Amino acid sequence: MASSFKFIDHTADVAVDLEADSLEELFSSAVEAFKISITDIECIEISDSIEIEITGASKEELLVDFLNEINFYVTTKKWLCCGIESIKVFNDENEWELSAEVNGIKLNSEKDLKQEIKSVTYHQMEIIAKNNMYSTRVVFDI
């Protein structure tokens, strides 16, 4: 199991290129990149976890919805994602499904956040499978 990501230069927003050897790893590293984009704080002790179930017409839709779901928790529940406890991404006939358990902590103060992400976008997103590796770019609108 391996994954990597790299932030790239983008005039108005934050863009990150992701690569992983499975869709699950790809989605997990997207969450890690998302977390680094919004905060510098380290998760010392996990306080709770949330369960996320998503369906969509494409892998891309699943990834956008998954990250937006986490962003919703950050912006309204003052909850920060720390890591993935479990994640499953699968294709059922014409529909893609995701089920995940995401670990996190309660934020003490909004000062812990350095950046507000308005939304995760479809801009330049295309999940490509090649040589047993998955890759995509994700652009956050900030």
Added chain:
Amino acid sequence: MNISGIELLKVRENLWEIPASGKMKVPGRIYISQEMIEKGFKDSEALKQVANVAQLPGIEKYSLAMPDIHWGYGFPIGGVAATNLNEGVVSPGGVGYDINCGVRLATTNLEYNSVKKRTGKLVEKLFKAVPTGVGASGAIKRLSTGELKKVLSKGSAWALENDLGTSEDVSFTEESGTLRNADSNSVSKRAYERGADQVGTLGSGNHFLEVDVVEEIFNAEAAEIFGMFLGQVVIQIHTGSRGLGYQVCDDYLKILLQVSSKYGFNLPDRQLACAPIKSQEGQDYLSAMQAAANFAWNNRQVIMHLTKKVFKDTFNQSDSELGFNLVYDVCHNIAKIEKHKINGGEKEVCVHRKGATRAFPSGSKLIPEKYRSVGQPVLIPGDMGRNSYVAVGTEKAMEETFGSSCHGAGRNLSRKKAMKNAKGRNLIEELKQKGIVIQAKGYRTIAEEMPDAYKDVLDVVNVMHTEGITKKVAKLRPVGVIKG
């Protein structure tokens, strides 16, 4: 001229065309000067987006871009497109995530020279009164869902009913601060949750509250009608619909992506997801977008009220002494149903303005009566260290740009590069040397939003002025800046 593989034909000195080819239904037209191109405009991605927008079903005349064009989502920032109401579509990508992001300008009776020494104190107090930064909340009490529904239906009128504004404030707002076809029931529970405690907050990024001084007047008649004079202290507020608007965009992007194939659309970019204006989905988006637009107008109104209170307190003046009057409030991220002249006849169209400002001319019935002899005020803010401009709309804008103009400077450097440029510098001190006091939640925002990160707004304003789309009225210089 060829920019990274995209051929641009010169139409006029400051107007370039991408000829219709492939699936483009109309040509693309970009207002930009040769000088701006030579200075380093090579945003081929934004030009591709102009061409992509030209593929939208029902697009009329041209896919347009203003001189502050840069890479956006779906539409370029600075993009304008009108679609007809028969087979035309509405696209959230033509409005943006921050629905009804916009600017308002208020004047005071204060002369900068007499209050200069108190700018620091003023900025400090404003920073405390108006919540800024990531997830800013709590300017006024958290609103119940029922109360928030009223905000979404009424817009600025909600503030008026709650003693957070005056009837003059409302009448000098585009659409009087209320789009009447807003439907609060088209807005999701999630959007309500994101917006509940954000009324009266600035947020982060490029949003700001700024104290400016009128530095130069180009059009004395219009300036007088707008209540502006040289050396005057004025205020600009730039923000939008906050989390509520972002969520509305997210929600409808998802819905419209699902129905795009149902309507047989083969779109070049998912961020251009759209639905026929006539369809249920299109109508639902429009009514939710209007509700978010109303939230934004009310938001800027509440911020203006909080700002006015600070001014009254700091300078110990009454309402009439201070004269805190709204010149105008314009949105620059919106889709609106308007009548325009197309092929010799008048037609109702849906005008998408994504990072573009409405710029209606003198005589228009849709602008406040007081301004009908000179035209609608167009507010074009610059970056935190440089001037902003006030202009007026013209008949030429009606003929060429569906009554639209530019909205600001546009970024030049990525945030990462700006951070790099800021290393080892004291930007707060640099701004102080220029006579600007700044307060922000974090130094990071100051670095990311530093003047070097933006194009010179004057280049942008001059293209519109030279082409006669908008005419300059006044130049403002920042003296106090509040950022997220």
